[in-house]
Amino acid sequence: MTPRGSSGIAASGGTGVTLPMIMAITLTGIMGNVLLTPVLPDIVHDFGEPLGRAGLLMAATTAPGILLAPVIGVMADRYGRRSVVVPCLALFGVSGGLAAWASSYDALLVLRFLQGIGSAGLINLAIVLIGDTWSGKERARMIGRNAAALTIAIVVLPPFGGWLGQAWGWRATFAPYWVGALVALMLWVRLPAPTRGTGSFRDHLRAAVPALRTRAVAGPVVLGAVAFMLIFGVFLTVVPLYLDRSFDLEAGARGMVLAVPGVSSTVTALNLARLRSRFRTSTLLTGAFALFAAAFLLMGSIRSLVALSLGALLYGAGEGIAIGTLQDAVSEAAPAASRGAIVAVWVGVARLGQTIGPMGAAAGVDGPGVTPTMVVAGTLAALLAVGAKWATGEGKLAPAVNS
Numbered sequence: 345m346t347p348r349g350s351s352g353i354a355a356s357g358g359t360g361v362t363l364p365m366i367m368a369i370t371l372t373g374i375m376g377n378v379l380l381t382p383v384l385p386d387i388v389h390d391f392g393e394p395l396g397r398a399g400l401l402m403a404a405t406t407a408p409g410i411l412l413a414p415v416i417g418v419m420a421d422r423y424g425r426r427s428v429v430v431p432c433l434a435l436f437g438v439s440g441g442l443a444a445w446a447s448s449y450d451a452l453l454v455l456r457f458l459q460g461i462g463s464a465g466l467i468n469l470a471i472v473l474i475g476d477t478w479s480g481k482e483r484a485r486m487i488g489r490n491a492a493a494l495t496i497a498i499v500v501l502p503p504f505g506g507w508l509g510q511a512w513g514w515r516a517t518f519a520p521y522w523v524g525a526l527v528a529l530m531l532w533v534r535l536p537a538p539t540r541g542t543g544s545f546r547d548h549l550r551a552a553v554p555a556l557r558t559r560a561v562a563g564p565v566v567l568g569a570v571a572f573m574l575i576f577g578v579f580l581t582v583v584p585l586y587l588d589r590s591f592d593l594e595a596g597a598r599g600m601v602l603a604v605p606g607v608s609s610t611v612t613a614l615n616l617a618r619l620r621s622r623f624r625t626s627t628l629l630t631g632a633f634a635l636f637a638a639a640f641l642l643m644g645s646i647r648s649l650v651a652l653s654l655g656a657l658l659y660g661a662g663e664g665i666a667i668g669t670l671q672d673a674v675s676e677a678a679p680a681a682s683r684g685a686i687v688a689v690w691v692g693v694a695r696l697g698q699t700i701g702p703m704g705a706a707a708g709v710d711g712p713g714v715t716p717t718m719v720v721a722g723t724l725a726a727l728l729a730v731g732a733k734w735a736t737g738e739g740k741l742a743p744a745v746n747s
Contacts, residue, residue, distance in 0.1 A: 417688020
């Protein structure tokens with residue numbers, strides 16, 4: 345490992361930061377939506393809402409990050425990582441836990457929106473801390489391990505959320521969010537005291553602009569937005585509604601199906617450093633979006649649980665490659681002093697995809713139906729597979745990480 349404690353960044357500088365601490369931030373952040381996906385149909389049914397409004401429940405936690413993630417990133421560069429990530433975790437945990445007592449669908453949406461304000465600074469700051477602490481191939485390895493923890497959570501959390509909902513009702517699925525407050529307390533004690541950066545908030549924001557104009561950053565930012573639109577819109581919103589409407593599965597069974605991609609995505613995420621040392625960023629992203637296209641077209645064209653499960657495995661492999669590759673590419677291209685802001689811009693634009701995806705996909709299911717929605721998603725993924733090389737502007741560049 346190559347710690348960079350003398351970097352002078354307005355952060356922990358890497359000293360005392362461990363991968364388990366970073367994983368705790370990531371795992372808390374990923375709980376926001378994946379824990380609830382199996383009980384989405386139950387929530388909208390209980391409040392008498394149409395299925396088309398299920399997407400709002402997902403979007404409520406992602407919408408705040410569209411604007412707030414970049415702001416939080418600049419604040420982390422200016423005031424230090426601990427000063428930002430701890431309040432984010434506390435707000436996420438408290439508002440998410442209180443959502444269990446929501447008396448109406450609108451009240452639930454408000455609490456989910458507050459939870460989204462907290463989550464706006466979690467995933468991005470976890471990646472920033474990795475970038476602060478490790479470099480080169482070791483950074484790719486740590487990002488891969490962090491992504492693997494994320495995908496393992498995607499295996500465990502949907503069945504767990506489905507089990508809670510089936511055993512005690514959908515309100516019980518909000519109880520685990522209190523973990524966010526506990527993680528906030530742990531990190532306040534364990535993370536090094538923050539060191540403030542020099543210059544004003546505006547100076548830090550301006551310093552990030554030149555890197556954001558390069559294709560090495562702008563390409564992964566745009567591709568990340570569409571990737572998360574597909575992940576949150578198609579798999580995490582359409583599939584549970586599809587399982588409820590077409591297969592009449594209860595919450596527990598829906599959670600088991602939604603966990604299937606975690607197997608293949610964990611395998612690919614754990615091998616991210618090896619893949620990054622052998623293939624260019626554009627090559628990996630072409631493969632990831634091709635897997636998305638094959639998965640969505642298969643799941644939408646054949647109405648059977650076997651086809652759905654096979655498609656879910658293909659989707660998971662693409663997810664494991666896409667998320668880790670995009671995160672590592674942005675972290676690598678970002679100057680150390682602006683890493684918080686640049687990674688946060690990536691997350692903010694990804695949040696836009698996470699917000700648009702569920703609302704558009706749920707409306708598609710409620711209108712044209714599952715098959716047309718899946719076909720559109722598969723076609724979009726195929727176009728991205730073709731355009732990945734152009735988007736990253738790599739041409740014949742060497743692999744992103746040296747072996």
